[in-house]
Amino acid sequence: xxxxWPATPFLAVDVDVLDANxxxxxxxxxxxxxxxxxxxxxxxxxxxxxxxxxxxAHGITVATLxxxxxxxxxxxxxxFVAYPLWVDxxxxxxLVRLCERAAVRVGFDSLDAARRxxxxxxxxxxxxxSGHHRTGVAPDAAGELAARAQDAGLTVAGVFTFPxxxxxxxxxxxxxxxxxxxxxxxxxxxxxxxxxxxxISGGSTPSLAAAGEGxxxxxxxxxxxxxxxxxxxxxxxxxxxxxxxxATVVSHAGGRLVLDAGSKALGADRxxxxxxxxxxxxxPDARIVLxxxxxxxxxxxxxxxxxxxxxxxxxxxxxxxxANLAEEFVIVHGGEPVDTWAVSARGMNS
Amino acid sequence: xxxxWPATPFLAVDVDVLDANxxxxxxxxxxxxxxxxxxxxxxxxxxxxxxxxxxxAHGITVATLxxxxxxxxxxxxxxFVAYPLWVDxxxxxxLVRLCERAAVRVGFDSLDAARRxxxxxxxxxxxxxSGHHRTGVAPDAAGELAARAQDAGLTVAGVFTFPxxxxxxxxxxxxxxxxxxxxxxxxxxxxxxxxxxxxISGGSTPSLAAAGEGxxxxxxxxxxxxxxxxxxxxxxxxxxxxxxxxATVVSHAGGRLVLDAGSKALGADRxxxxxxxxxxxxxPDARIVLxxxxxxxxxxxxxxxxxxxxxxxxxxxxxxxxANLAEEFVIVHGGEPVDTWAVSARGMNS
Numbered sequence: 001x002x003x004x005w006p007a008t009p010f011l012a013v014d015v016d017v018l019d020a021n022x023x024x025x026x027x028x029x030x031x032x033x034x035x036x037x038x039x040x041x042x043x044x045x046x047x048x049x050x051x052x053x054x055x056x057a058h059g060i061t062v063a064t065l066x067x068x069x070x071x072x073x074x075x076x077x078x079x080f081v082a083y084p085l086w087v088d089x090x091x092x093x094x095l096v097r098l099c100e101r102a103a104v105r106v107g108f109d110s111l112d113a114a115r116r117x118x119x120x121x122x123x124x125x126x127x128x129x130s131g132h133h134r135t136g137v138a139p140d141a142a143g144e145l146a147a148r149a150q151d152a153g154l155t156v157a158g159v160f161t162f163p164x165x166x167x168x169x170x171x172x173x174x175x176x177x178x179x180x181x182x183x184x185x186x187x188x189x190x191x192x193x194x195x196x197x198x199x200i201s202g203g204s205t206p207s208l209a210a211a212g213e214g215x216x217x218x219x220x221x222x223x224x225x226x227x228x229x230x231x232x233x234x235x236x237x238x239x240x241x242x243x244x245x246x247a248t249v250v251s252h253a254g255g256r257l258v259l260d261a262g263s264k265a266l267g268a269d270r271x272x273x274x275x276x277x278x279x280x281x282x283x284p285d286a287r288i289v290l291x292x293x294x295x296x297x298x299x300x301x302x303x304x305x306x307x308x309x310x311x312x313x314x315x316x317x318x319x320x321x322x323a324n325l326a327e328e329f330v331i332v333h334g335g336e337p338v339d340t341w342a343v344s345a346r347g348m349n350s
Numbered sequence: 351x352x353x354x355w356p357a358t359p360f361l362a363v364d365v366d367v368l369d370a371n372x373x374x375x376x377x378x379x380x381x382x383x384x385x386x387x388x389x390x391x392x393x394x395x396x397x398x399x400x401x402x403x404x405x406x407a408h409g410i411t412v413a414t415l416x417x418x419x420x421x422x423x424x425x426x427x428x429x430f431v432a433y434p435l436w437v438d439x440x441x442x443x444x445l446v447r448l449c450e451r452a453a454v455r456v457g458f459d460s461l462d463a464a465r466r467x468x469x470x471x472x473x474x475x476x477x478x479x480s481g482h483h484r485t486g487v488a489p490d491a492a493g494e495l496a497a498r499a500q501d502a503g504l505t506v507a508g509v510f511t512f513p514x515x516x517x518x519x520x521x522x523x524x525x526x527x528x529x530x531x532x533x534x535x536x537x538x539x540x541x542x543x544x545x546x547x548x549x550i551s552g553g554s555t556p557s558l559a560a561a562g563e564g565x566x567x568x569x570x571x572x573x574x575x576x577x578x579x580x581x582x583x584x585x586x587x588x589x590x591x592x593x594x595x596x597a598t599v600v601s602h603a604g605g606r607l608v609l610d611a612g613s614k615a616l617g618a619d620r621x622x623x624x625x626x627x628x629x630x631x632x633x634p635d636a637r638i639v640l641x642x643x644x645x646x647x648x649x650x651x652x653x654x655x656x657x658x659x660x661x662x663x664x665x666x667x668x669x670x671x672x673a674n675l676a677e678e679f680v681i682v683h684g685g686e687p688v689d690t691w692a693v694s695a696r697g698m699n700s
Contacts, residue, residue, distance in 0.1 A: 007441065249436070
């Protein structure tokens with residue numbers, strides 16, 4: 001396609017904003033001498049991952065074996081499955097095949113999981129809990145788990161964490177500090193247990209700017225697109241938002257703007273601290289006050305309503321879940337559609 | 351497939367529970383002499399829609415032209431697009447083609463939208479607001495809009511509403527009463543304006559049991575599957591839940607159950623009144639306290655944790671959004687996988 005917009009709703013990526021985001025964060029990591037290993041679950045698009053690697057990324061991060069398979073098929077040969085996989089017999093066969101074609105690291109937070117990873121060719125990385133309280137062991141327990149995993153036949157490269165508690169208003173700096181402390185403690189725990197932590201891996205988009213010293217690599221994902229959450233957390237400016245959902249005004253019912261994009265195009269994410277179900281890029285004071293599967297109802301705070309039939313750019317709350325709903329991105333340059341890129345790993349949850 | 355489970359996470363449909371749901375609601379509608387026109391956006395599956403029609407449904411309801419195209423392609427010939435479509439030139443061509451192959455009704459809530467529907471072959475239905483405050487005109491304004499739309503060349507068949515405010519704890523009966531009153535008022539408004547309301551259409555799954563007299567048809571969607579929202583609203587029993595997401599226990603971090611299904615498999619829906627991000631079918635006291643893209647963290651309230659690597663059945667909060675994330679349903683009979691059905695209209699938002 002070129003010069004022709006598809007029917008709304010669709011996801012559009014401003015390639016100039018995207019490239020600026022990719023290059024800015026790559027330069028930042030380079031200046032700090034920390035390896036950037038971006039999480040590609042955000043975009044699930046080999047085209048975008050290639051741009052990240054060309055800008056200096058040291059490999060990529062994925063969440064599932066299915067994502068890994070898509071990206072290895074596309075030529076990527078250095079992947080970290082930053083997830084505590086439970087490798088049953090089928091997954092073990094898939095992991096062995098991946099390790100024949102690429103360098104693959106896999107997370108674990110139990111000895112049982114480590115035993116199943118042993119012998120696949122994958123390198124293990126101990127997951128630690130730095131305050132998000134989702135998965136991972138306590139930092140000072142990382143050494144014993146690493147040593148026992150090595151005894152069970154798994155090569156252990158180091159430690160990783162996801163400071164997901166950086167997703168909260170005013171929480172970014174404190175989460176980054178906790179992350180740095182937890183990683184340092186876990187690395188010391190490995191050394192004390194006789195395991196050299198070559199990999200000390202952290203990072204999230206909100207905590208990135210405040211990331212402490214000590215990590216050898218960072219794994220942000222959302223920064224390529226940014227979204228309404230990053231905007232509201234203060235982790236990006238609206239000018240740095242590359243991903244929008246173009247939607248048509250279908251109704252002015254109740255004096256509000258009703259758009260033909262809902263939770264099946266944007267995702268239903270709404271953190272407790274979010275101001276609504278997404279934002280409008282060109283109406284910063286507007287709030288999406290109601291979201292159904294095919295309706296977003298926006299209160300424009302008194303601004304004149306765009307006409308029925310006109311197109312508005314919505315900013316999803318959470319770019320990763322929005323991207324996972326679409327088959328493709330419409331690529332925009334200079335305000336015009338110039339290409340489409342497949343969301344090749346969409347739905348690869350297994 | 352037969353006798354073999356795919357890798358988790360995946361959506362499973364218990365076909366016996368599904369059939370019981372389909373037949374129970376069909377019999378209920380038949381006994382009340384109201385036409386059932388189920389909303390197929392819930393399942394997006396022609397296989398399931400055929401079962402609904404075989405059980406007595408009078409046509410189907412869809413939300414988008416893209417959904418309509420999938421179901422017309424599969425042989426359905428009586429559809430209601432229960433949405434205030436804005437028909438631009440491209441959509442007009444698509445709608446004309448649909449109307450050549452099927453009887454198609456389309457919603458509208460403005461004269462501008464009605465003018466664009468005129469001449470396509472579609473029949474118009476005025477949307478009214480019965481208290482959800484999303485789209486639709488006030489009930490007593492329906493007659494004037496219907497008459498003006500007919501003057502503009504659109505045949506108008508009647509009125510419809512969606513009582514979405516039935517989605518609230520203790521709100522079902524009051525919403526159903528408001529719906530009945532609004533539909534009666536709107537129908538009277540049409541008659542006063544000289545337009546006979548052959549179609550008086552309402553319905554949602556939570557309000558169904560309390561639906562008043564006066565509607566000629568009802569359009570529930572979720573009842574075929576049910577979900578955690580219906581369970582918590584009291585609109586279904588857990589034994590009536592046909593759709594679950596099978597997930598693997600990947601971690602016991604923090605003494606909680608961590609499963610490999612997250613918002614990319616379940617959807618991120620969480621109403622303000624919901625007890626969590628979904629439920630566990632076999633652990634009614636459990637609550638999902640944290641949901642990431644690939645993690646559901648469940649607090650089992652002191653119950654013994656299922657072993658690492660075991661499979662657990664999650665109940666999504668909102669079946670419609672969960673289904674829209676999957677390419678297929680695994681069909682289960684007698685506890686065993688017996689087939690897969692495509693989610694053919696997945697992602698058809700346009």
